[in-house]
Each structure stands twice: as structure tokens, then as C-alpha cells.
Amino acid sequence: MKVAKFGGSSLASAAQIKRVFDIVRSDSKRKFIVVSAPGKRSSADTKVTDRLISYYQAYQKNNLSEIKIQQDWIIARYQNIYEDLGLTSKILEEITANIKNLTDLALDSPFTYDAFLAAGENNNAKLIADYFTANGLPSRYVHPADAGIRVSSDPGNARLLSGAYEQIKYLNELDETLIIPGFFGMTLDDEVCTFSRGGSDITGSIIAAGVKAELYENFTDVNGIYSAHPGIIKNPTPIAELTYREMRELAYAGFSVLHDEALVPAYRAHVPLVIKNTNNPEHPGTRIVVQRQTKGKPVVGIASSSEFSSLYLSKYLMNREVGFGRKVLSVLENLGVRFEHMPTGIDDMSIIIRSRYLTQPVAKAVIANLTESLHPDELYIERDFSIITLVGEDMKEHVGVTARASAALSEAGISIAMLSQGSSEVSVMFVVKSKDEEKALQAIYPVFFE
Amino acid sequence: MKVAKFGGSSLASAAQIKRVFDIVRSDSKRKFIVVSAPGKRSSADTKVTDRLISYYQAYQKNNLSEIKIQQDWIIARYQNIYEDLGLTSKILEEITANIKNLTDLALDSPFTYDAFLAAGENNNAKLIADYFTANGLPSRYVHPADAGIRVSSDPGNARLLSGAYEQIKYLNELDETLIIPGFFGMTLDDEVCTFSRGGSDITGSIIAAGVKAELYENFTDVNGIYSAHPGIIKNPTPIAELTYREMRELAYAGFSVLHDEALVPAYRAHVPLVIKNTNNPEHPGTRIVVQRQTKGKPVVGIASSSEFSSLYLSKYLMNREVGFGRKVLSVLENLGVRFEHMPTGIDDMSIIIRSRYLTQPVAKAVIANLTESLHPDELYIERDFSIITLVGEDMKEHVGVTARASAALSEAGISIAMLSQGSSEVSVMFVVKSKDEEKALQAIYPVFFE
Structure with missing residues (x-):
């Protein structure tokens, strides 16, 4: 059996829902259907969820x-x-x-906002189940409470409770096509509690893991994932298959296709995932698997992401001080600053941090605390860096990925501020100044994809 | 005024001491002479210091x-x-x-071993002062107690006490050429206490800083520092000038010319240092300065060092766990394991550690403690890595050092296990399997030096 999740743009209008119906009916294995709230019909349109937010604010x-x-x-x-x-x-x-009746909910409950938002998915699921049944596909709307999606009491950031999968697997015993609203679960006190935004992908992933689906189909409005950002690279190669690990690296490094967290349940349950286009269902899309069958290209995708800063620190004989690195990270942790990478020299280190963590007051505190506790010789923050990440599980079998990419950057006259290649070789990371980001991507891309 | 330090091979015989005399006499600025114990006259010979160790053991x-x-x-x-x-x-x-009379010393004193060892330098200094004076260069033997070299009570690992420089600067007021034995200082209780082995370089550096010398000349038996190990690269280019920072990186990365710690006092006091050859004093040697005048080559030296291990750790969504990196380093610190580098991916990290820290029982404990506290998906130790380090302060002005080096490795069919380039760009580090170490050096060297 398969889990099929349809995003908001796939369910924005009757015409789209009819397409979805055709897709579901065309494969009897598509038994578990997870739906979003109606999205935009055109770029000028508003999503139902955004209107629900306005509705809640007016109620407030x-x-x-x-x-x-x-x-x-x-x-x-x-x-x-x-x-x-x-x-x-x-x-x-x-x-x-x-x-x-949403205005019957108590304003002082921390779950009311979530209940407003969840109404978008919930009502859409009911509507769709009705339509499917009316058109000859016996379908049943299943509320998350009945689906067994029991979650923690963290409004806006629900986590599935351990043991929930035991309940979810009983969905296999129902005969109809099941229409399940995405994006929210129920707490043990029967309060509606939403996953983080974009969380319909999470619901689909949870159902796929719970019913042990053979495939999790994530229907959206693109043919799949491209090897680079189409806004920067003209007609980038579509990716036919990639591993969860590659997907995760690409998502983290700047690709914005799938909700990051959504991958975890399906990944842990070893359910393969496919990203498909509702408007072009014949297209094979992009498969995300635990282990890739196809081999060949060392690099499957190149992502880029901006808004990074570098915290630079040097101290003569730093390396002799046991615990120096740990102390630096403790100072950052105490100030709530998360780090991405920490390339080290012998007497110096650079710590790559998302710039949003380094607001002026935090940056000041970081400098002050590090100065006080470690007495570095040099200590400064440099801003406006971008990270270009080359991702591919087969990299380790291809000597020279770094060589070819850095040669391309060199030829394009782009300075590599930092470079880190871990022993896993699933990815190589180049840090460049943000002004060079697009140019860098355009220099590296043809080396691996043309 | 200049401080000149002469190593054991420069003082191994009367013929060598005559050369040293000529060198000292040829420049009236050479006022502070720091001497080692007599070293080897030929490769089959024994150093006096080694005989003093045997003497102490027999006494024990x-x-x-x-x-x-x-x-x-x-x-x-x-x-x-x-x-x-x-x-x-x-x-x-x-x-x-x-x-x-060394056998008059109490065997149960923790300083007796140090006193045995120090006798090598101490007696040589007396002999040399006598010879210099007898040959028309009024010289005075100065015991470290009289020179003001007051140190901590750490036998075999003495540290200069703060405030000692105040005393040492009075050496400027003595008229003669001063012959000071290297390698040891005196505690406040007047016990002989040695620096770590090779510590005559430290004495020279301390005196240079204390008297605010214009130059610290370190006389040894080579023409200076070469840009690569002569045992691996045929006739490597000699280095005319390099910065303290470059020297420190090269020393740390495998060059074995100057005692690491020896650089600190001179560096902090901004005294330039020159490494010269007693047997070829006309050769300009290698100058080590705070800021280099000469510009040009992006890479001044390439060092390599073996016996590294990699601790690899991966966990899906690792990056979400605040404090993950810090926790890993804490586990290592608690087990007394020091790390060298920590290249990170998104969900994985490799920690480069000197293999000597990872004995079988320690490695077992590292794996057990990390498993228990962090539940990684993958965790293993891989051994037999070498680090090739390219060093040069001007690297940052040269786009493409990494590109050229990694292309050379790629062409030679050598896989880069890890690569780290920090934002300082004083060095770039390539980790390769130890079996490829020499081949890697031979592949990279000609790119930058031919």
C-alpha cells in the first residue's frame, strides 16, 4: 500500500481535486491520502491557512x-x-x-491558535472524502485522533508520542480509501496541536511509517528535485533518485522542497519516498531512498545558502590548551548560538554561524565572553558569507571532486574563504563571500552536470 | 645586541668550539651566548646528555x-x-x-635527575667561557641563577616565573661576552630544574626576550629550514624568511627544526630569530619574523605528519541537537583525548586525533561513552592517516592554492580523506591515508616550488 500526500496547490480548486481523484483512482494501492488545506490558485491568491491566521487575529x-x-x-x-x-x-x-464555531474556543488556551489553523486541512479532508465517495471511490475521512496521531502538548511544534505507531498501523484494517488531514495531531487531552509549518509532509511521513507503506508519494507542483536552483542555473538537470542522506544535506544546504523534519519517520521506517507533480503525474519524479541503486555521477546536487558569519579566533599555542575547542563551543551554547562548522588551523579556528544567531548584542556578548575566558590573540566576526554545498554519496569513489570544484572557483576568480570536506564525503562545503554566491554556483555547476 | 645559541653538534669538539669562537668574535653584537652540552661528533657517537642519563641510572x-x-x-x-x-x-x-660530586645529591629529591642532566650544559659553558677569555675575548660564565632564570618547580618541565624578565634584563649591564648554559633554570629554592628536552632553545629565547635582543641567532648544523623534508623531496628549496606563525604551523605539522615552545618568549617580545649553520656561517639561513617583508610565493613550506586517526560520527538530524559538538568534545576531554581538527558535515563529523591518544582501552571507552551519551547512527575509528599541511601567510591573496594542490593529488590518484581550510588561510590541511603520504608530498611539492 502507498501513502499519497497532496500539497495545498494540488488541492486549491475543484479542477485540482479532480486531478487528485484521477491520480488516486488510477492506482488501487493509493489507500492513505494525506491532504493539505486549499492553497493558492494563482500567485495573487491567498492560502486558506493564511486567512485562518487573519481570522484568529480578528478573534483575538x-x-x-x-x-x-x-x-x-x-x-x-x-x-x-x-x-x-x-x-x-x-x-x-x-x-x-x-x-x-471556531470562535467558541477559549482565547486563553494555548491550543486555540492551532485549532484555527488546523481547520484548513480538516475541512478540506472532509470535502475530499465526500467527493471521492460520490464519484465511486469509497472513502472515509479519518480525524487524526482516530488515525492514532497522538502528539506532545507543544503548540505549533508537536512531536509524535512514542507508541503512536502501534495505533496508526490499525489503519491498514479499514477497507476504504482513507482521507487524513495533514499538519496536526491530537494531544492525550484531545487538544488539536499542529506540527511546525509545512507539517502536512510530517503527517504523510508518520502515516507511511505507521502503516509500513511500500511507498510515500509526496505530490506537489514540481516534477521533482533539480540538481541546482533553477533561478540561478538555467534548466538544471532533474534528479531521478537520491538518498535520504543526500536529500537531507541538500535541504539543509538550501534546497526548499521538502520539510526537513518530514523525512525522519519515513527514513527511520525505511519507506522510500517519491516527489511527484500533481499536474504531471506521468513524470517519474524524484525518488528518495535509503540506498541508491543508480550509480555514476559523483555529485547529485549543488545547493547554496547565504546569511552566514564567521567567528575567527587565534591564539599562539592554542593547540596546547586542552579543552580549548570545547570551551569556545560552551561559550556559544550558553549564549544560545548554534554553530554550523568549525574548521581549525593549528593556532586558529573559524566557526561558521548563521548570521541570524549573531545579532549585534549577541555578537558583543560572544566577543566579550570569549575574550574574558580564553584571552585570544585575535578575535573577530566577519559577515556576509554563503555556503556552496556539493552533495553526493558516491563522492568518496570519485577522487577529485574537490579539485575540480575548487579549480572552477579559482578560474572564475572566486576566493574560497573556507573549505571543509569531512571523512564521510557525502558533501563538500565551500564558503565564499555572498557577493560571489551565484557566480560560484554557475562556475561549479557545469563541471559536474554538463 | 644579539643572543646566539649553539646546539650540541656545534659544540661537540674543540674544532667545533673554535668555529663557534670565530663566529662570536666576528660580530661584536654577539654578547649573549647560550650553549648546549657537547653533542655527537659523528653519527656513531653518544651525546654527553645521554651519558649523564646512564650515569644517573647507575647511581640509582x-x-x-x-x-x-x-x-x-x-x-x-x-x-x-x-x-x-x-x-x-x-x-x-x-x-x-x-x-x-653529582653522587652527593640525594636520590629521593625530585630535582636530582635534572641536576645530572644540566651538568652537561653547565660544564660546557664554563669550559667555553675559559677558552674564549684565553683567546682574547673577555667572557664570563653566568649560571642561570645569576642570569635571573627563575623557574617553576616542575622537574623536566620548568616554566619561567613571571617577573623573571625584570632580572634578566640586567645582563645588559655586564661588559663581557656572557656564556650561559642552556636547558635549565633555578627554582626559588635554588634547585636545578630543566626545561623539556631540547630546552636550550628555550633558554636562548628567554634571554633574547629578557635583554630585548635585536636578534636571536639559533646556530645548528643545517643551513636553515627547507620548504619540505629533504628525505622525501630531493633538494627542496631553502626558506629565506618566514613568520613565527608559519614556523609554528610547520613545526606542528611535522618539521622538526626548532623546539616548539622555544619560539614563544622571542615571539611575544617581537625579537626576530634566525636559524643558521655553525659550519656555514656565511649562509644567511632562515629568518623567523613577526611580519614577513618578502612577498610572493603563496606556500612557504609543506609539512607532513603521520599517526593520525579519525573518529567518525553520524546521526540523522544531529545538527538540530544544540550542544552536540560540545558534548562530543567533552567526552574526549574527560578521557584525556586531545583533538586536532573537527571537520563537520551536516549530520556527521570527523574528529582527527593523534593515534597515540587512542590506545585500545581509550578507544573502547570513547566509543562506549559516545554511544551512551549521544546515540549516534554510526560511530567508528579509522586509523593510519597522515596530514599534509601547506603553510603560507600569503595564501589568502592567492586564489587557488587548494585547487592546485587537490588537482595534483587527484592526478596522482590519491584520495583526499579530509580537507580543511580555515578562514585564516595560513594553512590548508589534507588528510590522506598514510600509505599515500610520501606520494602526496611529491605530487604537491612541484606545483608550488618548481
């Missing part, structure tokens, strides 16, 4: 006219889909009541 | 015949020099008595 301010405006908009949105789908069931009344 | 065992053998050998060695120098003074009697 007790702005009655604004509440009415938002309720009407949201209900009209569902009504529009309902009518275009040619539905005649009572479901629209139910959705209308549900949206209106 | 109360092996009277062995004591006699060692005393006789050591005294004969000084006598031989004394006679060949044509000396007629009472100094030989004094040296003979001093060597014999």
Missing part, C-alpha cells in the same frame, strides 16, 4: 466585522470548491458550522 | 662499577675537548669534581 482583537469578513471568505472558498465539484451533500453545512 | 641502582665507567667517559669527553683547545686553566679540575 474581538473585531467583529473583521471576524465576519474572514469567516465569509473562508467559507466562500470551500463553497466554491464544493459547487465546482458538483457536490450536493450536507458537508458544506458542516464546514460552515465548523468555521463559524 | 648503586652500581659502583657502572658509575665509574660513566663518570670516566664523561670526564674524558671534557678532557678531550679541553686538551684539543689547548687550555691550561684549572677548569678541568672543576669539571671533574663537579661530575664526580
